[in-house]
Amino acid sequence: MPFGLLKYGxxxxxxxxxxxxxxxxxxxHYDVVIIGAGGHGTAIAYNLAKYHGIxxxxxxxxxxxxxxxxxxxxxxxxSNYLTEEGVSFYRESVKLYNNLSNEFNYNVMxxxxxxxxxxxxxxxxxxxxxxxxxxxxxxxxxxxIDRQAIAEMVPNLNMSEESRFPIMAGxxxxxxATARHDAVAWGYAKGACDRxxxxxxxxxxxxxxxxxxxxxxxxxNRGHIECGAVVQAVxxxxxxxxxxxxxxxxxHCYPLQAxxxxxxxxxxxxxxxxxxxxxxxxxxxxxxxxxxxxxDPYPLYHTRATLDQRESLSAAAMELFPFLSQARxxxxxxxxxxxxxxxxxxxxxxPVENYYLDAGWGTWGFKATPICGVTMAELVATKRVPxxxxxxxxxxxxxxxQINEAGATAASH
Amino acid sequence: xxxxxxxxxxxxxxxxFTYGGEYHPMPDPNTTxxxxxxxxxxxxxxxxxxxxxxWCHTASSFWFLAERNTITDxxxxxFDTSEIFNQRVDFVAPDIGSQS
Numbered sequence: 001m002p003f004g005l006l007k008y009g010x011x012x013x014x015x016x017x018x019x020x021x022x023x024x025x026x027x028x029h030y031d032v033v034i035i036g037a038g039g040h041g042t043a044i045a046y047n048l049a050k051y052h053g054i055x056x057x058x059x060x061x062x063x064x065x066x067x068x069x070x071x072x073x074x075x076x077x078x079s080n081y082l083t084e085e086g087v088s089f090y091r092e093s094v095k096l097y098n099n100l101s102n103e104f105n106y107n108v109m110x111x112x113x114x115x116x117x118x119x120x121x122x123x124x125x126x127x128x129x130x131x132x133x134x135x136x137x138x139x140x141x142x143x144x145i146d147r148q149a150i151a152e153m154v155p156n157l158n159m160s161e162e163s164r165f166p167i168m169a170g171x172x173x174x175x176x177a178t179a180r181h182d183a184v185a186w187g188y189a190k191g192a193c194d195r196x197x198x199x200x201x202x203x204x205x206x207x208x209x210x211x212x213x214x215x216x217x218x219x220x221n222r223g224h225i226e227c228g229a230v231v232q233a234v235x236x237x238x239x240x241x242x243x244x245x246x247x248x249x250x251x252h253c254y255p256l257q258a259x260x261x262x263x264x265x266x267x268x269x270x271x272x273x274x275x276x277x278x279x280x281x282x283x284x285x286x287x288x289x290x291x292x293x294x295x296d297p298y299p300l301y302h303t304r305a306t307l308d309q310r311e312s313l314s315a316a317a318m319e320l321f322p323f324l325s326q327a328r329x330x331x332x333x334x335x336x337x338x339x340x341x342x343x344x345x346x347x348x349x350x351p352v353e354n355y356y357l358d359a360g361w362g363t364w365g366f367k368a369t370p371i372c373g374v375t376m377a378e379l380v381a382t383k384r385v386p387x388x389x390x391x392x393x394x395x396x397x398x399x400x401x402q403i404n405e406a407g408a409t410a411a412s413h
Numbered sequence: 414x415x416x417x418x419x420x421x422x423x424x425x426x427x428x429x430f431t432y433g434g435e436y437h438p439m440p441d442p443n444t445t446x447x448x449x450x451x452x453x454x455x456x457x458x459x460x461x462x463x464x465x466x467x468w469c470h471t472a473s474s475f476w477f478l479a480e481r482n483t484i485t486d487x488x489x490x491x492f493d494t495s496e497i498f499n500q501r502v503d504f505v506a507p508d509i510g511s512q513s
Contacts, residue, residue: 239459250455253483298432301461301484308415308428341455397455398448 019190021199026222030058032380033218033227035205035241037061038070040358041233042188043373045197052381055196060220062204066185069235072335073366074258074292075181076271078115080142080173082131082408085391086344087138089371094175096370104187108179111285113269115176120165120276127407128171141174156267158322165276176271178282184369208245214353229354229380236336238359247350250397251338251360253301257294257309259332263287279316289327291317305332337362342402343409347392348385356380357394363409419470420477420493433467436478463489
């Protein structure tokens, strides 16, 4: 309707549909305060509102919605881990991802193009065989494939036996996928706000009030809030926030760097990862090659990009895909990863009553977003720890019961 | 290229060094309990700000300490371990009963 458009253009009012809560004053009391409006925080709020009827919820974000590690990860979704605990947890997450666009009625651009992990040594083949067996037993599609199958699947991969680390075999994971990371946070936030949850951006938590071992409120840069429960979902700042509640965490923060090329025509279908040469590559639906997996060699709370990582990521990517030597780099960035000693998350109860942890998401947080929302919301609503996240409790470190996923993580540290 | 000054070898490219973790005093193995030991091994201060940490010059296997700002990535100073470890430490195995 051209006249409608003209009228709209000349009007002084622009009635726009708000996806999220417009900026407004904080209330004095919320039943639940969620710190961090990334994928995890908004997913928890969404599940609380939609499935548990808890809507007096504030999601506090010191910056803007989905602007932290939700925006900085490389959007890889997979469940081919090594331990039973890890595989069954991420398997549920992949299932939820597959239906997420329907769940929201909001397109998260889920693309199940599979994931291929490369072995360049006998030891890697042994561990892949182990992972494939565990995965298949747990109902996850993983299989060991040989050089010929790899060459057919990824014709432009450098299969030369003369290269520095020749490719010997691969772990093919048909359930591997990517999705648009921003849309995941937006979909959850919209669904939560539609049901009465309040999203407060530019609201930083300065202190957490604990009275007699129980959390009672938070102090923000916009005033004080009383609350019944607090969930922290602040990947990259977990230690700093937990310290305000007096909770020590077994976390070290390392920047993880990635970069992306200009868009090219589609030539690469699956996500290809090589833990040995420290790189993973996939081509987005827009055509850009995402090149990731470069962890800084020492801890840092800074998201600068370095030439060192650019050199090593480029060298590794070109070893796998020589044609990338001609590719032009569009940008390079970093995200702060909360690395735990066993490369598994820290979820569930904390030493402070009604203060719940959703932390230690290292390089595996994005893929866990939906299951995290479901399980953490159930925990907050029922005060019972769901079986599927029980193994990831903070207490495991005091009992020396780590869940070792170091070998199944793409980025090496 | 980022540089780090080794107290023994002088200024070198940081790629020659290995990060060795936060410096924090070890509990006495004879009097500690499993919980405190877990805290010593796994839990970290992970401070955003100036921290004291271990570094090793990989090529010469020389361990030293550094004060570094983890927000700005500025190394404030590096120093020899003798500044902190200025007397001999003897590790005595805890008494776990008589062995025949």
